[in-house]
Amino acid sequence: MDFLLSQNNLYILIIALVSGGMLLWPNLRKSHGSSGVSVPEAVQLANQKQAVFIDVRSAEQFKTGSIPQARNLPAADIQEKLASLPKNKPIIVVCDQGRDSARVAATLRKQGMADVFSLDGGVRNWASGGLPLSKKA
Structure with a gap:
């Protein structure tokens, strides 16, 4: 027990x-209800379960670059739409x-939607992972 309580070893134990x-x-964090997905997990969901990307940025931001096949639905309009x-498909909110x-995503889950995820790091993380962005005219 003296070994653990000596000054140098205590620092090592704390570290x-x-x-x-x-x-x-x-x-x-993931086991306590967080529904964030990494970029590779999002790609896997899209490829295997045909997940739908919903981009909640403004229309102006959406036009500057978005995930291909993402649908723009600004956060302010989410309740109406x-x-x-x-x-019947997973939704990845971006x-x-x-x-x-x-x-x-938390709001959608409260409304009863089951397979709703948030893309960790958003579009910036998607782009930094080397994945394509499409620019709308």
């Missing part, structure tokens, strides 16, 4: 515990950095 916590944090969203999409 090990903090490092372990930091490694476990992403998994703990709720009935037009597909019920915004610029991931904050607005997480909020909209």
Whole structure:
């Protein structure tokens, strides 16, 4: 027991515990209801389950570059257009950095939609992953 309580070893123990916590944090966050998906997970959902991308940015931002096949539905209009969203396919909500999409995804889940996800990092993360963006005229 003296080994653990000596000054130098105590620092090592604290560093090990903090490092372990930091490694476990992403998994703990996902298990507590967070529905964010990474870019590779989003691509996999789109390819395997025909997930639909809903871009909740403004029309002006959408035109500057969006995920191919994404549908623009500004966050302000989401309640009005709720009935037009597909019920039988997963939905991946996208915004610029991931904050607005997480909020909209939570709103959609509260409205009873089951397979709703938010793209972690948004369109910026998509582009930094080397995936294409389409520009609308």
